[in-house]
Amino acid sequence: MFADRTGWSLASNAISRRLQALRERGIQVLDLTESNPTKVGIRYPEGLLAPLSDPRSLLYEPSAQGLRSAREAVASLCASSGVRPNPDQVLLTASTSEAYSHLFRLLADPGDSVLVPAPSYPLFQYLADLNDVEPIRYPLRYEGGWRIGLEALERSVRKGTKAVVLIHPNNPTGSCVTSQELDRIVRICRRERLALISDEVFAPYLYKAAGAEGGEIPPSLAGDPEVLAFTLGGISKSLGLPQMKLAWILVTGPADLVQPALGRLELILDTYLSVATPVQGALSRWLEFAPAIQSQIRRRLIRNRRLLTDRLTGGEAVCLEADGGWNGVLRVPGIQDEEEWVLRLLEEERLLLHPGYFFDFEEPGHLVISLLPPPEVFEEGVTRLLRRVRASPRPS
Numbered sequence: 001m002f003a004d005r006t007g008w009s010l011a012s013n014a015i016s017r018r019l020q021a022l023r024e025r026g027i028q029v030l031d032l033t034e035s036n037p038t039k040v041g042i043r044y045p046e047g048l049l050a051p052l053s054d055p056r057s058l059l060y061e062p063s064a065q066g067l068r069s070a071r072e073a074v075a076s077l078c079a080s081s082g083v084r085p086n087p088d089q090v091l092l093t094a095s096t097s098e099a100y101s102h103l104f105r106l107l108a109d110p111g112d113s114v115l116v117p118a119p120s121y122p123l124f125q126y127l128a129d130l131n132d133v134e135p136i137r138y139p140l141r142y143e144g145g146w147r148i149g150l151e152a153l154e155r156s157v158r159k160g161t162k163a164v165v166l167i168h169p170n171n172p173t174g175s176c177v178t179s180q181e182l183d184r185i186v187r188i189c190r191r192e193r194l195a196l197i198s199d200e201v202f203a204p205y206l207y208k209a210a211g212a213e214g215g216e217i218p219p220s221l222a223g224d225p226e227v228l229a230f231t232l233g234g235i236s237k238s239l240g241l242p243q244m245k246l247a248w249i250l251v252t253g254p255a256d257l258v259q260p261a262l263g264r265l266e267l268i269l270d271t272y273l274s275v276a277t278p279v280q281g282a283l284s285r286w287l288e289f290a291p292a293i294q295s296q297i298r299r300r301l302i303r304n305r306r307l308l309t310d311r312l313t314g315g316e317a318v319c320l321e322a323d324g325g326w327n328g329v330l331r332v333p334g335i336q337d338e339e340e341w342v343l344r345l346l347e348e349e350r351l352l353l354h355p356g357y358f359f360d361f362e363e364p365g366h367l368v369i370s371l372l373p374p375p376e377v378f379e380e381g382v383t384r385l386l387r388r389v390r391a392s393p394r395p396s
C-alpha cells in the first residue's frame with residue numbers, strides 16, 4: 001500500500017518509552033532537551049501580536065515568492081550580515097525544513113546525493129528520504145574546536161552529488177564555518193558544479209564578541225559570485241517564534257543560474273502557497289523586535305553555558321568549545337553506551353538529555369544539553385547530571 005520511502009520504523013525508542021512511563025506515573029522530569037523557545041520563560045514584547053490583526057490581511061493576494069514587504073525586510077536583514085541582496089532574490093517558505101525540501105526537489109533527481117555535516121540535527125534523514133535524495137555525511141571533527149573534514153568532504157563528491165549543506169553555526173556542535181574552510185568548499189563547488197545550501201538559522205546566537213547585548217553576526221556564507229548558493233534563515237530561531245511558521249531562502253550566485261533557480265523555485269512555491277498572509281504582513285514589524293528577543297535568548301545561552309563550564313572542574317566531563325547555538329555538547333569519557341546512560345539519568349535522576357547518537361556523532365561518549373531552559377531548571381539539571389557522572393566509574 002505505501003511507498004518504500006515512508007517505510008520507517010514507527011516504534012518509539014527506548015528513551016521516549018521510559019519518559020512516557022515516568023510521566024504516566026505522574027513523575028516530573030527535568031527536561032534539558034527543551035528546544036522550544038516559547039516554553040522557557042522568554043518575555044515576548046508587548047504588542048507582538050498586534051500586526052497580525054492588520055485588516056489588509058483580509059485580502060488574499062497570492063504571491064509565490066511571498067509578500068514584497070516581507071521580502072524587503074529580509075533583504076535588509078541580510079545586509080547586516082554582509083550580503084546586499086535585491087528583494088527579488090528572497091523567497092518565503094513556512095519553515096526552514098520546508099525550504100530544504102524545495103531545494104532538494106529543485107536540485108536533485110531520485111538517487112542523487114547531497115553532502116550534509118555529521119554530527120548535525122536529525123531531521124536530514126527524513127528530509128532526504130521524502131525527497132528521494134541520498135544524504136552523504138561529511139565529518140566535523142573535534143580538535144579543541146570543530147573542524148570540517150575537508151578531505152573526506154571532497155572524497156564524498158560523486159556523480160549525482162548536487163549540493164553541499166553547511167550549517168553556520170551548526171546544531172548541536174555550535175561551530176561556525178571558518179573562512180579557510182569556506183574557501184576550500186567554494187573551490188570544490190565551482191569545480192564540481194555543486195550548489196551550496198547555507199543554513200544560518202542560528203547566526204544571531206553567537207556567544208562571544210559583543211556579548212549578549214549585541215552578539216556579533218558571523219558573516220553570511222552567501223555571496224560567492226561563482227557559486228549558486230541558497231542561504232536559509234527563519235523566525236523560529238531569529239525571533240523565537242516557531243509557531244508562526246515563516247522562513248526564507250536567499251538565492252545568490254552567477255546570474256545565469258540564479259534566474260532559472262528563482263523561476264523554478266517560484267513554481268514550486270506557487271504549487272503550495274504555504275505561508276499565511278497575516279504572518280508575512282507582520283514580518284517587517286516583527287523584525288523590529290528582534291534585538292529584544294535575541295538578547296534575552298543570547299543572555300540565557302551564555303549564562304547557562306558559563307554555569308555548565310564552571311561546574312565541570314573535575315575533568316570527568318568536558319563541555320566542547322562552540323561559537324554559538326542553542327545546544328551544548330558534553331564529552332563524558334565514562335559513557336560507553338549513551339542510550340543506557342540517558343535511561344539511567346531518567347530513572348535515577350529524573351533528568352532528560354539527548355544521547356549523542358541522535359545527532360550522528362562519530363564516536364560514543366557524548367550528551368547533548370539544551371542551553372535554553374530557565375537558569376534554575378538548568379542549574380538543578382546540571383547538579384543532577386554531575387552527581388551521576390561523578391558516581392560512575394571512569395574507563396581504565
Ligand SMILES: Cc1ncc(COP(=O)(O)O)c(C=O)c1O
Nearest residue numbers: 095096097121171201234236247
Ligand atoms: C540547523 C537547523 N536548521 C533548521 C531547523 C528547522 O527550523 P524550522 O523551524 O525553520 O524548520 C533546525 C531545527 O532545530 C535546525 O537545528
